[in-house]
Amino acid sequence: MKRRAFLRSALAAAATAAIPQQHLLAALYQPLRQDVPDIPAVTGDGRELTLRGRDIAELGARLRGHLLLAGDDGYEDARQILNPSFDKRPALIARVAGAADVRAAVDFARDHGGLLLAVKCGGHSFSGASTCDRGMMIDLSPFRNVRVDPAARRAWVTGGSLLGHVDHETMAYGLVAPFGTVSHTGVGGLVTQGGFGRLGRRFGLSIDNLESVQVVTADGRLLHASAEENENLFWGVRGGGGNFGVVTNFEFRLHPLQQKVVGGRIMFPLEVARDALAMYADYGAEMPDELYADLSVTLPPGGQPGVVGFSVCYSGPAGDAEKALAPIRALGKPLSDDIKAVDYVALQRSGDIDDPRATGIYLKSGFLASLSPAVAEIVAGGLEGHPERVTRVAFQHSGGAIGRVDPLATAFAQRDAKYNMLGITGWRYGPDANAKAHMDYMRGFWKDIEPHTHGFYTADMVPDVSQQEIQANYRANHERLVAVKNRYDPTNLFRLNANVKPTVKA
Ligand code: FAD
Numbered sequence: 001m002k003r004r005a006f007l008r009s010a011l012a013a014a015a016t017a018a019i020p021q022q023h024l025l026a027a028l029y030q031p032l033r034q035d036v037p038d039i040p041a042v043t044g045d046g047r048e049l050t051l052r053g054r055d056i057a058e059l060g061a062r063l064r065g066h067l068l069l070a071g072d073d074g075y076e077d078a079r080q081i082l083n084p085s086f087d088k089r090p091a092l093i094a095r096v097a098g099a100a101d102v103r104a105a106v107d108f109a110r111d112h113g114g115l116l117l118a119v120k121c122g123g124h125s126f127s128g129a130s131t132c133d134r135g136m137m138i139d140l141s142p143f144r145n146v147r148v149d150p151a152a153r154r155a156w157v158t159g160g161s162l163l164g165h166v167d168h169e170t171m172a173y174g175l176v177a178p179f180g181t182v183s184h185t186g187v188g189g190l191v192t193q194g195g196f197g198r199l200g201r202r203f204g205l206s207i208d209n210l211e212s213v214q215v216v217t218a219d220g221r222l223l224h225a226s227a228e229e230n231e232n233l234f235w236g237v238r239g240g241g242g243n244f245g246v247v248t249n250f251e252f253r254l255h256p257l258q259q260k261v262v263g264g265r266i267m268f269p270l271e272v273a274r275d276a277l278a279m280y281a282d283y284g285a286e287m288p289d290e291l292y293a294d295l296s297v298t299l300p301p302g303g304q305p306g307v308v309g310f311s312v313c314y315s316g317p318a319g320d321a322e323k324a325l326a327p328i329r330a331l332g333k334p335l336s337d338d339i340k341a342v343d344y345v346a347l348q349r350s351g352d353i354d355d356p357r358a359t360g361i362y363l364k365s366g367f368l369a370s371l372s373p374a375v376a377e378i379v380a381g382g383l384e385g386h387p388e389r390v391t392r393v394a395f396q397h398s399g400g401a402i403g404r405v406d407p408l409a410t411a412f413a414q415r416d417a418k419y420n421m422l423g424i425t426g427w428r429y430g431p432d433a434n435a436k437a438h439m440d441y442m443r444g445f446w447k448d449i450e451p452h453t454h455g456f457y458t459a460d461m462v463p464d465v466s467q468q469e470i471q472a473n474y475r476a477n478h479e480r481l482v483a484v485k486n487r488y489d490p491t492n493l494f495r496l497n498a499n500v501k502p503t504v505k506a
Contacts, residue, residue: 036060039069041091042134043113044495051091051112062104065097065142078139079131081120084357084429086128090118090137097142099214099222099248102159105138106246107220110493118496119242121160122186126363127463129242129496130189138246140188148173153254154211159247161187164352166252167345175254176344178203181294181311181396183349184356191250193241193459193498194412196420198263198313198347201400202289203255207238207410208401214249218493222248236484239412240474241458241497243481244488262321263313263347264339270306272331273297277376280395283327284371285418289400290316291324296394299385301427306385312339313347360429362439364446365460366453367417371395375421375452382448389427389438396420413475414455421453422460458498470498 036053043049060067068075070089078093094105109115116135123130123141131137140160147156150173157166164183170176178199180190195206203209212226215233223245225234236244268276280295287293292313299306310328314321318341322329325339342350353359368375379393399418407415423446425438443464455473456465474481478500485492486504 036069039091040134041112041136042116044116044135044492045114047113049113049115051115055108055112056092059092059094059104059108063094063096063101065101066095068093068095078141079137080357081123081125081128081131082356083124083126083128083361085360085362085435086125086131088128088131088133090132091115091134092136093139094136095139095142096160098158099216101143102138102140102216102246102248103220103222105136106216106218106493109136110218110220110491114491114493116496117493119188119246119494120186121188122162122184122190124182124185124189126361126459127461127465132496140186140246143248146170148175148254150175153256155252155254157187157250157252159188159249163187163190164345164349167348170254171257171259171345174256174259176203176257177206177209177252177254179206179348181348182351182353184352187250188247189242190459192237192239192247194239194457196396196398196402196457198261198292199255199257199315200402201287201292201397202315204401204405205412206252207412208405209253209255210234210238211251211253213237213247213251215245215247217245218489218491226251232480232484233488235409236411236481236488238410239458239477240481240484240500242494243485243497243500245494257315257344259343260318260341261313261315261344261347262318262325262339263342263344264337264350265309265311266328266337266339267307267309267335268331269335270297270299270308273306273308273380274376276308276310276331277371277380278373279327279331281371281373281376284395284397285399287397287400288316288320288324290314290320292397293328294394294397296392297379297383299383299391301385301389302387303385306383307335311351315344358429359426360433360435360438361424361426362435362442363422363424363460363462364442364449365420365422366450366456367398367414368395368419368421368453369416371419372452375449378445378448382445384441384445386438386441388434389425389441391441392422392424392426394422394424396422408476411474411477411481413473413477414457417454420457420460421449423449461498465498467499467501471501473498474500 120130143160146169
């Protein structure tokens with residue numbers, strides 16, 4: 001709803017007509033628009049329903065943020081997520097300003113037949129889970145704040161914040177929590193599903209550094225969850241994604257980190273792919289925890305020559321970096337090499353995408369406990385380029401501290417993974433793009449890879465994963481996840497995620 005326009009006109013009217021102050025304040029908190037039409041919508045389980053205009057107006061009045069309907073200023077921007085292939089139109093978008101707004105939106109969705117509900121933080125979902133057609137989107141993007149207590153080495157981060165916001169605030173004190181590699185990714189989606197990144201081998205996944213969370217659950221309560229309080233909810237939120245509610249606050253433990261690490265990219269010609277994969281298979285599993293190295297093999301569009309690259313971050317003493325990097329440098333003469341002492345926050349921004357919505361993206365992914373010669377050969381010998389797409393295989397480095405956590409200690413079960421392998425296609429998004437052909441290519445390529453993988457990272461999930469595969473992916477943690485789901489979301493209000501199906505009748 002056009003709240004700003006409303007405020008402007010209310011204030012202008014007040015100035016001319018000299019409305020007594022108590023009336024002006026009353027006007028500010030009244031329903032913002034009286035003429036809201038009834039709107040057709042859909043519930044989470046696919047039933048059609050009509051939302052009454054009066055109820056919608058009341059919800060708008062309950063929010064400190066904005067409620068947007070189709071046609072309102074800001075609606076077209078707010079409904080978008082990063083991947084332009086998902087072009088959905090929610091019936092309502094609640095742009096929430098705080099936890100009270102989240103509670104109001106969740107109450108509304110639950111009390112209106114279990115309205116289809118999507119939750120958007122950074123909007124990076126590969127499965128389009130943060131938007132929906134004809135349901136409600138809770139858009140957390142106005143709800144961004146980071147508070148740091150340097151003495152206690154803690155950071156409190158609100159549910160709509162982006163990774164770069166946290167790095168920026170904590171590194172001002174030489175403190176850090178481990179996050180992902182692209183700074184415009186949302187804390188909300190990344191941290192509830194795991195959180196792999198440049199410091200993961202040293203400090204673990206993002207979830208391993210959580211002290212507590214606050215969650216708005218399906219019944220509209222705001223719950224504090226930690227190892228001592230609501231411990232099953234705390235366990236489930238660390239790897240179970242958005243299944244149990246909307247996390248409005250994350251409390252992280254922080255680690256000291258020097259301002260500069262040694263990082264950057266080194267690129268080699270495609271001819272070294274076999275040697276690079278063989279080296280990575282051995283050394284990748286053994287590297288010091290301070291070294292993080294992602295390997296990628298990329299075939300660019302337009303027939304450009306392919307490249308093999310390592311994106312690295314060495315966070316130990318600078319003097320030890322070259323020794324740690326020696327096996328990578330020994331691969332031969334690089335095409336380019338920008339690895340140097342670099343500000344950590346700048347390195348965290350170095351993979352940011354200027355215009356992400358210009359590119360359609362599809363990926364397949366799976367965890368590897370080891371990088372076998374068979375997988376290396378499929379990558380080195382079987383990847384096919386295309387004039388109109390980027391074709392890439394990448395390995396996000398795992399192991400180290402990530403693998404030293406008991407698989408049952410958090411809902412994230414894949415602790416034995418040494419690599420998160422991704423097969424990615426990207427094409428210029430537009431009506432003429434042959435998206436299906438690019439997606440089909442990757443599906444075909446992945447058929448040969450999949451038997452070598454064991455499970456997948458839910459944050460890299462695409463829509464064509466079956467419910468059976470999702471359930472199996474939670475491994476031995478699935479049963480406990482169902483119990484937590486039954487307790488906190490028995491009607492499956494929060495279903496747009498790697499969904500844990502409740503088994504109780506609500
Ligand atoms: P959104 O699309 O906003 O949300 C994704 C899911 O999270 C939805 O199901 C949503 O309901 C849920 N959710 C969002 N906020 C909350 C909240 N506050 N409470 C509860 N549920 C919530 N992952 C890594 O681990 N490491 C990486 O280095 C990495 N790099 C990436 C780079 C790019 C360019 C992209 C597109 C993705 C990357 N990912 C990485 C995957 C990323 O973690 C997921 O896409 C994640 O879902 C992004 O979070 P988001 O908040 O931006 O997503």
